[in-house]
Every structure is written in structure tokens, then in C-alpha cells.
Amino acid sequence: MTQSTMHTAIAQQVRSAKSSFYWAMRLQDRPRREALFVLYAFAHTIDDIADGPGSIAEKKVAIEIWRSWFSNGGDIAGSETLSTGLAEVIERFELPNGPFLALIDGMEADINGPIIAPSWADLEVYCGQVAGAVGELCVAIWGWRGDAAKAFATATGEALQLTNIMRDISEDARIGRLYIPEEALNLANIESRDPLAVITDQNFGDACDPVMTRAESRFAEARALWPSKADKALRPAWIMLRSYEALFRKVKGTGVRPDNDRVRLSKLEKLFHFSAAYLSCP
Numbered sequence: 001m002t003q004s005t006m007h008t009a010i011a012q013q014v015r016s017a018k019s020s021f022y023w024a025m026r027l028q029d030r031p032r033r034e035a036l037f038v039l040y041a042f043a044h045t046i047d048d049i050a051d052g053p054g055s056i057a058e059k060k061v062a063i064e065i066w067r068s069w070f071s072n073g074g075d076i077a078g079s080e081t082l083s084t085g086l087a088e089v090i091e092r093f094e095l096p097n098g099p100f101l102a103l104i105d106g107m108e109a110d111i112n113g114p115i116i117a118p119s120w121a122d123l124e125v126y127c128g129q130v131a132g133a134v135g136e137l138c139v140a141i142w143g144w145r146g147d148a149a150k151a152f153a154t155a156t157g158e159a160l161q162l163t164n165i166m167r168d169i170s171e172d173a174r175i176g177r178l179y180i181p182e183e184a185l186n187l188a189n190i191e192s193r194d195p196l197a198v199i200t201d202q203n204f205g206d207a208c209d210p211v212m213t214r215a216e217s218r219f220a221e222a223r224a225l226w227p228s229k230a231d232k233a234l235r236p237a238w239i240m241l242r243s244y245e246a247l248f249r250k251v252k253g254t255g256v257r258p259d260n261d262r263v264r265l266s267k268l269e270k271l272f273h274f275s276a277a278y279l280s281c282p
Contacts (some may be wrong), residue, residue, distance in 0.1 A: 005157065006226075008081065009042050010034075010037050010038055010081060010085055013037075013041050013044075022244060028066030028142075028233070028236060029233075029270050031092065032141055032233065034066075034089070034142060035089040035092065035093055035141045036236075038085040038086055038088075038089045039089070039134065039137055039138065039141070039223075040084070040088055040163060041082055041085070041201075042082060042100070043103060043134055045066075045079065045082060046063065046066065046103060046104060046107045047254050048106040049062045049063055049066075049107065049111075049212065050063070050108070050110040050111050050112070056081065056111060056112070059111045060108070060111060062113065063104060063107060063108050066104060066166065067104050070097045070100060071085060089141075089166075092139060094212055095137055095140055095141070095143050096140075098133075099133035099134070099136045099137045100133070100137070102128065102129045102132075103129060103130060103133045103134060103136065105129050106128075106129025106130035106133070107127055107129075107130065108128060109129070110177075112179040113176075113177065114175065114176040114195075115177055115178070115179060116176070116178045116179075116184045116186055116193055116195065117180060117193050117198075118179065118181060118182065119180065119181060119182050120181045120182075120183055120184075123179060123181050124158065126141040126161075126179075127157060127158040127161040127162065128154055128157060128158065130157075130161060131156075131158065131160050131161040131260070132153055132154040132157030132158060133153075133157070134149055134264075135152075135153030135154070135156050135157040135160075135237075136149070136153040136154075136155065137159075138153070138237065139152065139153050139234070139237060140199060142231070142233045142234045142236070142237060142238075143231060143233050143234070144227075144230075144231070144234055148225060148227070151225055152222055152225040152226065152237075154218075155218045155221040155222040156219075156226060156237075156240075157220045158214075158215075158218045158223040158239075159215050159218035159221075159222060159244070159245070159248070160240075160244050162211055162214060162215035162218065163215055163244060163247060163251060164249040165179040165180075165211065166208065166211060166215070166248075166251050166252075166256055167214065167247070167251050167262060167263050168262070169199055169208075169256050169258070170199065170258050170259075170262075171262065172195065173195035173196050173198070173199045173258070174195075174196070176195055177195060178193070178195040178198055180198070180207050180208065180211060181210075181211070184207045184208075184209075184210045185198065186206050187206070187207070187210070188201075188203040188204070188206035188207035189203055190203055190204065190207055194277075196258075199256075199258045200258050203254070205255070206210060207255065208256045211250055215248055216248070216252075218247045219241070219248065222241055223241070226241075226282060227282075228282060229282070230282060235281050238277060238280075238281040238282075239274060239277040239281070241275035241277075242272070242273065242276070242280070243265075243273045243274055243277055246265065246269070246273040247263070247265055250265065250269075251261055251263045251268065
């Protein structure tokens with residue numbers, strides 16, 4: 001398989017996944033665009049292992065194969081296109097293994113789970129693994145590295161993941177997961193830890209309030225960390241941040257109720273916020 005064929009196949013996989021970030025990634029020059037598509041495809045593959053069919057033992061074997069790959073390299077049976085593309089991107093952009101392994105650790109936490117009412121500290125670690133780590137790799141591909149870049153990626157990742165948690169409350173509860181922190185449930189006087197019982201508790205809205213507040217503060221922190229004279233290559237990071245902040249506002253405005261449909265931005269809303277973010281990028 002040629003490099004061109006390989007990257008075309010990965011791009012098709014990303015587009016078929018209907019990522020809300022697809023068009024933001026398309027804004028990049030070809031090398032960065034290809035790298036982002038490979039990174040998205042890897043994250044999607046690991047997520048599919050965690051949330052897909054199969055026993056815990058089978059999932060652990062599959063996730064361990066990927067973890068070992070970062071030490072041993074080579075092609076992974078059934079994922080030759082992705083493993084080859086990943087090796088190329090890591091070398092081209094000198095990406096560290098740490099964030100990739102952190103992402104694997106976060107997905108393994110879901111395999112070992114289900115996660116139910118973690119502490120705030122544990123939830124922060126989890127958000128850093130499944131979202132902040134991806135953000136760190138993205139900004140490295142865009143050419144932003146160092147402490148400020150990592151802080152931006154961490155804040156953005158947590159803001160995005162908390163938004164996902166609030167949006168997916170009912171779906172997660174149906175598969176036995178509950179990411180609302182223990183401390184928030186205690187403050188709301190919710191004693192049960194059964195996910196379905198928690199989300200139907202009359203005080204559940206009170207438990208969600210501190211999570212919403214935390215997400216809001218992390219969005220603000222990420223905006224404050226944005227460089228005053230950012231390179232144009234970083235523009236997709238700003239678009240992703242502001243577009244997801246729009247989704248957060250819609251989730252917050254709708255309110256979290258067990259009978260709610262999954263909150264989404266319409267195509268028109270996505271286009272509006274995408275355009276507004278593009279034009280407002282400092």
C-alpha cells in the first residue's frame with residue numbers, strides 16, 4: 001500500500017465516523033491534516049475496543065497489543081493501515097509516546113469499570129487521559145509545545161470531556177456508568193450509586209451544577225491560555241474549543257434530564273459556530 005492510498009483510507013474512515021471536528025481538521029496543510037486524521041483514527045479504534053462487544057479479557061488483550069506496539073512497533077494484524085500510518089506520523093512530528101499511552105490507560109479504565117461516581121481527583125485524571133492527552137498531541141502537530149501548550153490541552157480536554165459527560169448522562173447510565181463525582185452526589189444528598197437511580201433522583205440537577213461550573217471554568221481557562229499571536233496553523237484548535245463551548249452552552253441550556261434526547265448542534269448551528277470561531281481567532 002502506498003502512502004497516498006494509506007492516508008486516503010484513513011481519511012475515509014474519519015469522515016465516515018462523522019466527527020464534529022472533521023472540517024476543522026480539513027483546514028490544515030496536507031501533512032498536518034493527514035497526521036490529525038491518523039490520530040483521530042487511533043483514538044476511535046481504542047474507544048471502539050473499550051465500548052465494543054467482547055469480554056473484558058478480550059478487550060484487555062486488544063488494548064495491550066496497542067500498548068506494546070509503542071515499544072515494539074511493527075504492524076498490528078487487522079490494523080496494518082493504521083499502525084503504519086501512526087508510525088509515520090510519530091516520526092514525522094516527533095510525537096512522544098506518553099500521551100498515547102495515557103489515552104490507552106483512560107480507555108482501559110472504562111474496560112475495568114464501569115466507572116461509577118469517581119472522586120473529583122480521579123475524574124480529572126480520567127479527563128486528562130481520554131481527552132487532554134489527545135489535545136496535547138494535536139497542539140504538538142500544530143507546532144505548539146511547552147508548558148503553556150500542555151496547560152491549554154489539559155484545560156480544553158477536560159472542558160470537552162465534561163461536556164460529553166453531561167450530554168451522555170442517560171446513555172452512560174444505561175450501560176452502568178456514572179461519571180458525576182462522588183463529592184457532587186454527596187452535596188446533593190443523593191445516597192444511591194446506581195446510575196439509573198441517580199439520574200432520576202429529584203436532586204440530580206443539584207449534583208450536575210458543580211460539573212457544569214467546572215466545565216465552564218475550564219473553557220474560560222483554555223481561552224485565557226490562548227496565545228495572543230497564535231500561528232495560523234493553530235486555528236483549528238481555537239475552532240474546536242469555541243465550537244464545543246457552543247455545544248456546552250446548549251447542553252446547559254437544555255438541562256440534564258433522563259428523558260432528554262442527546263443534545264446536538266444542528267448542521268446550521270455547526271456552520272454558524274464554525275464560521276464565528278474561524279473569524280474570531282486571535
